[in-house]
Amino acid sequence: MANGDQVTPNDNAPPPSLPPDQARNCLRTMMLIRRFEERTYQEYTRPGQRIGGFCHLYSGQEAVAVGVAAVLQKGKDYLINAYRDHGHALALGMEPRAAMAELFGRATGCSKGKGGSMHFFQADAGNLGGHGIVGGHIPLGIGAAFACSYKKTGGVCFTLFGDGALNQGAFNEAMNLASLWKLPCVLICENNGLAMGTQVTRSSAEKDLAKRACGYAMPSANVDGNDLDAVVHATRHAADHARAGNGPAFLSINTYRFRGHSMSDPQKYRTRDELERARLRDPILLYEKRLRSRGIIDEPALQQIEHEVADIVNDAVLFAENSPYPDLSELYTHVLSETYPLQK
Secondary structure (H helix, E strand, O other), X not given: OOOOEEEOOOOOOOOOOOOHHHHHHHHHHHHHHHHHHHHHHHHXXXXXXXXXXXXXXXXXXXXXXXXXXXXXXXXXXXEEEOOOOHHHHHHOOOOHHHHHHHHOOOOOOOOOOOOOOOOOOEHHHOEEEEOOOOOOOHHHHHHHHHHHHHHXXXXXXXXXXXXXXXXXXXXXXXXXXXXXXXXXXXXXXEEOOEEOOEEHHHHOOOOOHHHHHHHHOOOEEEEEOOOHHHHHHHHHHHHHHHHHHHOOEEEEEEOOOOOOOOOOOOOOOOOHHHHXXXXXXXXXXXXXXXXXXXXXXXXXXXXXXXXXXXXXXXXHHHHHHOOOOOOHHHOOOOOOOOOOOOOO
């Protein structure tokens, strides 16, 4: 993996595909994430809003989260990401009920109703959660990679962030330290081309974000983030590089979000033509087409998956509606965790 390499397979020569069962499961997970996010949009915007606070939807970027999850080794690896975190949590196996209940602020949520949209955590899945400060979580990912190295677990930390984070000091400090200490970390920029509403071309002097790794002596690559096979191929290659003790790798996985930055974003920086062109490369439709061409899935199976994920999301909403709010006695719990006793 050389600095700035483009990892963009074409239909004539795609990278090695996943086994059929795993490929079908990945398509199903992408469809579940899309259905979950679109229902979240409906619940957030309906009268009597039941989802409060900031909310950032993942529609259009599903292949990134699902592709990384296909490579992550549960029980050994970690994943940490920013506030657009619903897709990653579901890709790593979070129950949709726990995810939707968290959005509703209910005690049955993954963070007991206290975190909301930006803070989905699941320790037993290696999910170190979403974080609301742009770029602020990247050093935490480097810390998790240091733990893997120190304990010699063979694990890797997948640290994901948006293109807006690359201009934060924390990103550059973390990149330098990760490379200096050869930490097992895969740093992934989910480059959807926009830092809130500001295009990369207006915020980054170097438009090829993969080149940001050049100053830190680590391999990097551009990846087609709408092609799940490309994401799996590049992420696996980067993870193998890190597991072998060669230090971190940096991926700019180039994708597109179909919704605004957050629920309050009118998207005035986009044209209708741009959105229509982007939907021609919808990652779900692209992967569905590829699996059809390989004889891995057919129309009846697709219809069944669509019905299943619709039922799962409907059930998650009903579960959230009928779950209690956190008790007032929980106000000060889960604020501080003390692993070691204080020294007198």
